[in-house]
Amino acid sequence: MPEQAAPERAIPEQAEPERAIPERADPARWPDVARLPAPRPVRTAVAAHLVGRALRRLPLDVRVGSTPGAATATRRPDLTLHDPDGFFRRIGRDGLIGFGESYMAGEWDSDDLPGLLTVLATRVDDLVPAPLHGLRPLWVSTRPGRDRNTRRGARENIHRHYDLSNDLFAAFLDPTLSYSSAVFTSFPARFEDLPAAQHRKIDRLLDLAHVTDGTELLEIGTGWGELALRAAARGARVTTLTLSTEQAELARARIGAAGLGDRVDVRLCDYRDVEGRYDAVVSVEMIEAVGAEYWPSYFAALRAALRPGGRVALQAITMGHRQMLNTAATHTWISKYVFPGGLIPSRRAITEHAAAAGLRTESDLGFAEHYAQTLRLWRERFTANRRTVADLGFDTVFQRLWEFYLAYSEAGFRSRYLDVRQIVLTEGTPR
Structure with a gap:
């Protein structure tokens, strides 16, 4: 099937990555x-x-x-x-x-x-x-109450990260605009390998969910629409949910340009408000934004959306259970500056909350080293395109923040403090 790329943007590559030279931080912004x-x-x-x-x-x-x-x-x-x-x-x-x-x-x-x-x-x-x-x-300080993922709070938290600028994300992501771990066939990976590696990740998830011609698929967390495009090209009918207005706008444009608008419905909708039942549900690195307080609601929504015999395929970042418990009540640098309201779950938390909602873990595969490679490529492209980022209006404090975030995340996977997993859930209690 032909690849559907993002709209072309002129992003000059630098021969040598530039260091963001510190300038006086704007006291109103920082x-x-x-x-x-x-x-x-x-x-x-x-x-x-x-x-x-x-x-x-x-x-x-x-x-x-x-x-x-x-x-x-x-x-x-x-x-x-x-x-x-x-x-x-x-x-x-x-x-x-x-x-x-x-x-x-x-x-x-x-x-x-x-x-x-x-x-x-x-x-x-x-x-x-x-x-x-x-x-x-x-x-350590406790998490501020304003970051709770109520319906209103979730919209604001998503807006603070994903609505920064589509052009900002295009400055370091590959043309598929996939903002989650890829799956590579060899290491070290090159940036040119990313589109195929992202499609390999998406296709594996669609296979795990048994998405084929005629499947009615619910996607929770649209991103910029690449998974919906791949699923629709298989003949599936896709309902995809997002809280990001920037992502929804570009996803619709990309889907329309591919001639698949009749197969994909992009909705600005909270997962708690989903209606209908589906043959399959896919959600890629969205659970991290839900917050522990709302994990029961998230898994209940997955279960309620699933038809008998249906399958849920999740891609989730995970950390150790003890580390998760320590982090849950703590206001961290990531929660302050990057993902307000977010929390990375443990495998145990996923299994227990899924079971409480009536879902059984059927398979669970980890591939942390692939995320470390993905983040390395994003970070290298970000630093190579600092001038483009600056031209978009992002000052050097923001650039250093983003460089630190990408390197911090890469280190988490390189050290195996973090993992990323593809998990299949089906109806029923654990065996």
Whole structure:
């Protein structure tokens, strides 16, 4: 079947990736980056001692006041501190949120950001001495109530990420505009491999859901429409739901351009308001945006939408159950700046909530290394196209935020702190 590409955009590739040169953060746009925390000497000293001690024990090169790129005999990931006082003040006040905000502010850099973050992710449980784990509530904050995924809150949370700009996402995604893990056949992957790898992922999900000619398919989470296009080309009739107005507009345009508008209905609709029953339900990396409070509603909606004998195919990012429980009540850098209201589930949480809704886990396959490769390619393309991102109106604080987010996510999969899985659910209780 012919590939349906996104509309052409002129995105010049740079010969060498550019570093986002820090500029003074706009205090209206970035209040917690623009201003340093008020001096709290004791907390800053404790942070400097604990973090400094942890960094010295890790396979990293830590430099103070030197230039990124300085020669190192070890070729280990580096962390170059331009403003140690700002770095430790932020961590002393806000822990890992402060660590990310310090990067956004340009107070530290690394020539191998994903390598550095992979080392930290691998040793994350050892960064703070065990006797001090009980003091965790003193340096982490709880999630703000405004981020709850009520119907109104979910629309706002989706808007804050997915409605940033279709052109922004086109600046680093491949022409399929698929914003989820691809499935590769060889490593290391090249950017040119991404469209086929994304189609391989989509086709595997459609196969798992038994989507064929005549299937009535519900997709929860449209993205920019690539899965709906692939399913419609098989002869399926697709109802696809999204809360993103930007995504819905472009998805409809792409589907219309492919001549498949009579087979795909793109709806601005919350999953809790879905009507009708379907032969199959597919949802790709959408559960992470639901929030733990609403997982029972999500799985109940999946079950209610399924006809007898139907199948649900999910692609979901997962983390360990203990890590999930710690993260659930914590306001993190990701929840503050990237995915408000989101939470990555554990496999156990998925299985238990699915079972409570009357769904049985039939198969469950993980492929974390493929997501690490996908994120690497996105990050490399993003950094190569900084000028395009800047021309779209995104300042250097945003660029550093996005670079940190992509590298942070890549490190999660490289370290196996995170996984990504394709899961098939069918009606019935666990065997």
